[in-house]
Amino acid sequence: MKTRQIPTHFAAFATPALFESPLLHRIRLAMQRGRNYPLDSLDFILADLERPATLIRHADFCTGDLSGRYLDFLAAGQHIDAADADRMHRLFERILANQQPNGTFVGEGHARQGVWDAAYKLFMGLLRYYLRTGNGKALVAAQRNADYIFANLKTIRDACKNRRLPGIYMWVVEPMALLYGITGDGRCLDVCRMIAEAIPKTIDGCHSHGLMTTLRGLQFAALYTGDTTWNELPERMRREIADRAVWPDGNIPEIFPASGRNEGCSIADWIMLNLYAGFITGRDEAYQNAENALHNALFLNQIVNGGFGHRNLAADRCGYGESSLTSEAWWCCLHNAGLAMVEFAAHAVTLREDELRVNLFVPGTYTLQHEGRTVSATIDTRYPETADAVITVTGAPAAMTTHIRIPGCIAYPVIDTTNLPGGGIRYRLHGRLGYRLETCDRGTLLRYGPLVLAPLRYSDSGADKASQVQDMLQGYIPEEIRERRPAIVAGEADADGFVHYPKEPRPVWNNFEEGAHSRLAYDNLSVNVPLAFADGTVKEQRFLPLCYSTTTLHCESVCLPVVFAAEVSKEAKQV
DSSP states (O other): OOOOOOOOSSOEEOEEEEOSSHHHHHHHHHHHHTTSTTTTOHHHHTHHHHOOTTOOOTTTTSTTHHHHHHHHHHHHHTTTOOTTHHHHHHHHHHHHTTOOTTSSSOOTTOOOOGGGGGOSHHHHHHHHHHHHHOOHHHHHHHHHHHHHHHTTHHHHHHHHHTTOOOGGGGGGHHHHHHHHHHHOOHHHHHHHHHHHHHSOSSOTTOBHHHHHHHHHHHHHHHHHHOOGGGGHHHHHHHHHHHHHTOOTTOOOBSBSSOOSBBOHHHHHHHHHHHHHHHHHHOOHHHHHHHHHIIIIIIHHHOOTTSOOEEOBBOTTSSEEOSSOSOEEOTTTHHHHHHHHHHHHHHTSEEEETTEEEEOSOOOEEEEEEETTEEEEEEEEEOTTSOSOEEEEEESOOTTOEEEEOOOTTOEEEEEEEEEOTTSOEEEEEEEEOOEEEEEETTEEEEEETTEEEEESSBOSSOOOOHHHHTTSOTTSSOOOOOSSOOEEEOOEEOTTSOEEOOOOSOOGGGTGGGSTTOSSSOTTOOEEEEEEOTTSOEEEEEEEEGGGGGTSOOSSOOBEEOSBEEEEOTTTOOO
């Protein structure tokens, strides 16, 4: 398969070939989930289009939602893992067989909302498949789908004028902008413009997934037209989301600005919204937001089978509430979160004018074409375990410079450069990472580098566990902590502001996840942190990076605090 390239403004992507890393393994897990029960059956996946009389599944009323999202994710990730190539082609052919004479994919007897019959995820999936394979049938199908919308512009215009748009369907902006990039059809921008004018003036009450996908479509419009005015609304609302809705760990509520649960789709959208903000504007801050949300909120959301979904949120917005185990949403979150991880890798290395930009430390080799030559950048790193990275650039013309975004969590960063025999430059980044207490508007949290740490297992239920522990190894089940939000006792701080907590003794119940054999966890980062309670007592809890919960996910209803009360000094509280 030869990927088709669309000319973009502002910057250009490099094509990644990823090395083994937690990110690559998580992408593979998501792809594997897409072929495991019940998604192993294309009959099951396509129930939203084929409407068999004997099969009803969850979300089958969302025409093209699962089938379209799956095609989108498969096509986007083929350059990373092509194991599902044959399945992707079979899925496309069956989708195509369901296109109706009017261009939509809604058959008779399937009640929908008029013109919005064509505003589904199939539209984007068809275009992504076309870009990945060059199959002209996919482009024709997408254009026929768009023609249905063009024929109903008056209905759309009236809905925009009267603010009667069903918010989640506004995300048709994304494929419309992409179709403009492919074909140059100005009618696509007319639809984007009408919907942009109907977007609410504030995030209040908006479905976060629907809104951010729509905003990303406007970013696409900027990307393919070169007109930065398309990006003004996404940037304004991105700042509002950051100021009012985003948690310190990058978590996003399902409804803005706050709601009772999160959604994997929304966390993924927040990552992608920031990736494209960085691509268009060049701002390092946007990549920092994406990195924070990926390592903490999205990785926490993924469960052991590779899927994504929802977690209940504590009312105080300081942690994940009772029954906080992820409820899997295989019909939407799996594919949108998988897409965000693929996009994260795609944005790691970009070319902006004559500057090669290393935006994200994702191990792999990245190649792009520039002035008839192949430019390559190889990233070798164990970040965020360490602050060290080796970046080797070859094939770059003399006029091309290299910008390496250094995460703000790295202290004393130094980059040494070496000219290589035969051309090329090797950059060696040295620095220091450590634990630090970070203050936010609701309290204090603990980080190592970009990673947020929290107690793995924590409950305020106060239940008697004596009957459960009598046959267990001592320390296998941690002591219950009844108070919801104790304070973190400040550890000894060094001259760089990093605090120090002991790693020993290690608990019995998570030694494996801390070792080098774990493919998803980072090695030897867990620490014992003293917590001060209102009655004056101090107790230790084992703090681990949030991403550990993918491999150590437990089957109990527990609280998972992330933000604690303001820290107290070691002198103020004595054990």
